[in-house]
Amino acid sequence: MKKELLIEEAKLAREKAYVPYSKFKVGAALLSENGTVYHGCNIENAAYSMTNCAERTALFKAVSEGDTSFKKLVVIADTEGPVSPCGACRQVISELCPKDMEVVLTNLKGDIQTLTVAELLPGAFSPEDLHEH
């Protein structure tokens, strides 16, 4: 699937955002190896810290459907420059996605920054770190 199409999917997902507190809508579109697109939006809560970001919504949807082979992720928001995923999402992306997978960060104006998962979170804590020595 072309990057432009996946960006359009993320834009549509963004419209579903539940953001009564921040009013800041974020959308994500996660492309699986089999062609499936998982959409994600941010979902806030009156208990603010329960908020789920758009990226993690898309990833958790995919994993809960048994799909863990990811090809590309797009994140979009109405930001000045390309949207910057939070640290929590960088950590989750880092564990669930291939290190060389492209993460396309964009905004409504069409600014685009493409990073690999490895570039998104250098020095990420990894499952291997849990192994006893």
Ligand SMILES: O=c1ccn([C@H]2C[C@H](O)[C@@H](CO)O2)c(=O)[nH]1
């Ligand atoms: O990459 C990002 C950055 C922020 N947010 C959400 C969390 C919260 O709902 C709102 C403001 O931080 O934006 C995301 O969903 N993804």
Ligand SMILES: [Zn+2]
């Ligand atoms: Zn986040």
